[in-house]
Amino acid sequence: MKEKILTEAESLFWKYGVKSITMDDIARQLGISKKTIYQHFADKEAIVYQVVKDKLERDEKEYQCHFRGAGNPVEEILKVSELLRQHAVTVNPSMMLDVQRHYPKAWQVFLKHKEDYILMSIRDNLQRGVREGFYRPDIDIDVMARLRIESVQLGFDERVFPGARANVMAVQEQLLHHFIRGLLTEKGFSVYNQYNLNTI
Amino acid sequence: MKEKILTEAESLFWKYGVKSITMDDIARQLGISKKTIYQHFADKEAIVYQVVKDKLERDEKEYQCHFRGAGNPVEEILKVSELLRQHAVTVNPSMMLDVQRHYPKAWQVFLKHKEDYILMSIRDNLQRGVREGFYRPDIDIDVMARLRIESVQLGFDERVFPGARANVMAVQEQLLHHFIRGLLTEKGFSVYNQYNLNTI
Numbered sequence: 001m002k003e004k005i006l007t008e009a010e011s012l013f014w015k016y017g018v019k020s021i022t023m024d025d026i027a028r029q030l031g032i033s034k035k036t037i038y039q040h041f042a043d044k045e046a047i048v049y050q051v052v053k054d055k056l057e058r059d060e061k062e063y064q065c066h067f068r069g070a071g072n073p074v075e076e077i078l079k080v081s082e083l084l085r086q087h088a089v090t091v092n093p094s095m096m097l098d099v100q101r102h103y104p105k106a107w108q109v110f111l112k113h114k115e116d117y118i119l120m121s122i123r124d125n126l127q128r129g130v131r132e133g134f135y136r137p138d139i140d141i142d143v144m145a146r147l148r149i150e151s152v153q154l155g156f157d158e159r160v161f162p163g164a165r166a167n168v169m170a171v172q173e174q175l176l177h178h179f180i181r182g183l184l185t186e187k188g189f190s191v192y193n194q195y196n197l198n199t200i
Numbered sequence: 201m202k203e204k205i206l207t208e209a210e211s212l213f214w215k216y217g218v219k220s221i222t223m224d225d226i227a228r229q230l231g232i233s234k235k236t237i238y239q240h241f242a243d244k245e246a247i248v249y250q251v252v253k254d255k256l257e258r259d260e261k262e263y264q265c266h267f268r269g270a271g272n273p274v275e276e277i278l279k280v281s282e283l284l285r286q287h288a289v290t291v292n293p294s295m296m297l298d299v300q301r302h303y304p305k306a307w308q309v310f311l312k313h314k315e316d317y318i319l320m321s322i323r324d325n326l327q328r329g330v331r332e333g334f335y336r337p338d339i340d341i342d343v344m345a346r347l348r349i350e351s352v353q354l355g356f357d358e359r360v361f362p363g364a365r366a367n368v369m370a371v372q373e374q375l376l377h378h379f380i381r382g383l384l385t386e387k388g389f390s391v392y393n394q395y396n397l398n399t400i
Contacts, residue, residue, distance in 0.1 A: 143374045146360055147351060154350050161346055174343045182382035 002040045004030060010051045018048055018098035045103055052099060052106040056113045059087075063121065073129035074180065074191045080121075081176050085169060114149065122148050126183070134188035144183065151175050202240045204230060210251045218248055218298035245303055252299060252306040256313045259287075263321065273329035274380065274391045280321075281376050285369060314349065322348050326383070334388035344383065351375050 008030050012021045023044055027034045041047045066083055070076035099106050122145040129135030154160045155172045184192055208230050212221045223244055227234045241247045266283055270276035299306050322345040329335030354360045355372045384392055 139378070140370070140374045143361065143371050144378065147354070147375065147378070150354055150360055151347060151351070154347070160350055161343065170340070171343050174340045175347065178339070178344065178347070178379075178382035180382075181384075182378035182380075184381075 001032075001036065005037055005040060006047065006051055006054060009047050010055065013048070013051060013095050013098075017095055019102055045105060048099065048103045049106045049109065052103075052109050056109065056117075060113075060117055072191055073125050073132060073134050074184075074188060075195060076128075077125050077176075077180060078195055081172075085172070119145055119149060129183060129188070133185060134191060135183040136185055139183060148179055151179065201232075201236065205237055205240060206247065206251055206254060209247050210255065213248070213251060213295050213298075217295055219302055245305060248299065248303045249306045249309065252303075252309050256309065256317075260313075260317055272391055273325050273332060273334050274384075274388060275395060276328075277325050277376075277380060278395055281372075285372070319345055319349060329383065329388070333385060334391060335383040336385055339383060348379055351379065 005026065009021070009026050012025060012029065023034050023037055026047075027037055037047075041050070062083065063080055066076070066079045070079055096110070099110065123141055126135060126139065126141045126144055130137055130139065130141070152172065152175070155175050156168060161171050180192060181189075205226065209221070209226050212225060212229065223234050223237055226247075227237055237247075241250070262283065263280055266276070266279045270279055296310070299310065323341055326335060326339065326341045326344055330337055330339065330341070352372065352375070355375050356368060361371050380392060381389075
């Protein structure tokens, strides 16, 4: 039952945002009583927390598969970004905004994920790229990893890119390819050009 | 006398920040009475406003000279960044922080400068680079110009690059060269490599 509640709650959160969904909505959707939900979760905050935690764990596993499957670091960063793009299409951005504003405990889980997992994954990719000669040896791994995380966030920020909302994925695409190109050695370019058909 | 007051005030602001400097300090430094200052300026805010405005106008003129002197857009962006670097060395960052926090009218002048002049200069450089074949034709000028402005600011932000304060210019250098490389065509690289000795 616990799993069923989480699955249904997550699906409602993605569709309608977190704030507008009540315990009543979740109970009604599952055809159970609110009392049954409270046997498993102390309050809505506890559900939100578990939903975010489970989601991030699933994401990490999925990324891990893609990392392992990539033949070189350029393919790796392109594959992971494609995955992010697919995720983003199905996502209601108000879910994460609601979490940030109203559910500090769940938001902390997300921030920790960003700091630990995402930053570490980018650093791993950069180190591998330098080691294997695809990225320049004179890049500062820490600075470049931070730049990547921050510019993804900038790309979603309407104050920075006004009018880009309608075309947020095109902005992200620009930022991604600019980021990769800025890292590449000549060897890196020869691999990158195989994946990127719009090459110059 | 008005000019003398502004010159002295600016020099004190750069050295000690804006907030800690009083009308008394400025008068004492010039060996004149506060009354003389008030004949020219209604209050300290009016002095701060004029100092910021004059400084930005001088900056624009100086940048203009460097723009005109550059043989190609890659040289242009490198020269302007070198100028910014030289400026940054002599600057007390608390001056701009004080302005941002306590002098909203002067801060508005700076924001307008950023929006109008800096953004326009970067856009001009990008357009010229694409037109002359040094930058990729598939870059989105607006997105790249914003990325550049925002990443310069990120580079000064201690929350984003912790521990980078001691070496803020090294971070800026990383961001600058990564930014330029991400734009270049093959023709662009052949010019860039002439200026950048640490080329791979």
